[in-house]
Amino acid sequence: KTINNSYNYSPEVIFQSLNWSTGLQSGIFAYSDGSNQSFLKLNTGPVLTLGSLKEKLIDYTKFTANFTYVLKGGESPFSFDNLNKDPRINFNLQQQIYGPLLISFDTILNLNSGTYSNFKYGLDFKRRAYSIGAFYNSSNESLGLRFNIFNFDYSGFNNKF
Secondary structure, three states: OOOOOOOOOOOOOOOOEEEEEEEEEEEEEEOOOOOEEEEEEEEEEEEEEEEOOOOOEOOEEEEEEEEEEEEEEEOOOOOOOOOOOOOEEEEEEEEEEEOOEEEEEEEEEEOOOOOEEEEEEEEEEEOOOEEEEEEEEOOOOEEEEEEEEOOOOOOOOOOOO
């Protein structure tokens, strides 16, 4: 229930579970040309977590399948800002390979057209205090780096391990 020295690859205790995740978002956007866009977005779906990321070899798998439904009014004058109202399922898979190395894969299934899009691939190096990773998004051919630092609010002392 608490973090200890067996958690070298995670800043939090990982519980094996099958959960159901839901979310609700809304927004209203007004543009200088007089147009506007409003939306109400519902997300829901299962999150399966196996393993605890304590062992060195394939001890963590996380799979998410998130259905998204959007009610939308109006249009944005910008193509990058125009919300997609097609119902879709977002798939995400994270898998530990060895030690702190994890790979990830994301894609979106458009339920109207039956096509997959927005493929993202990632490679992360995760430690309890930080993580660093790289990703590639094939839909816009972009590369990126990500860096996280954890436990800034830690106020105690811990034995070195």
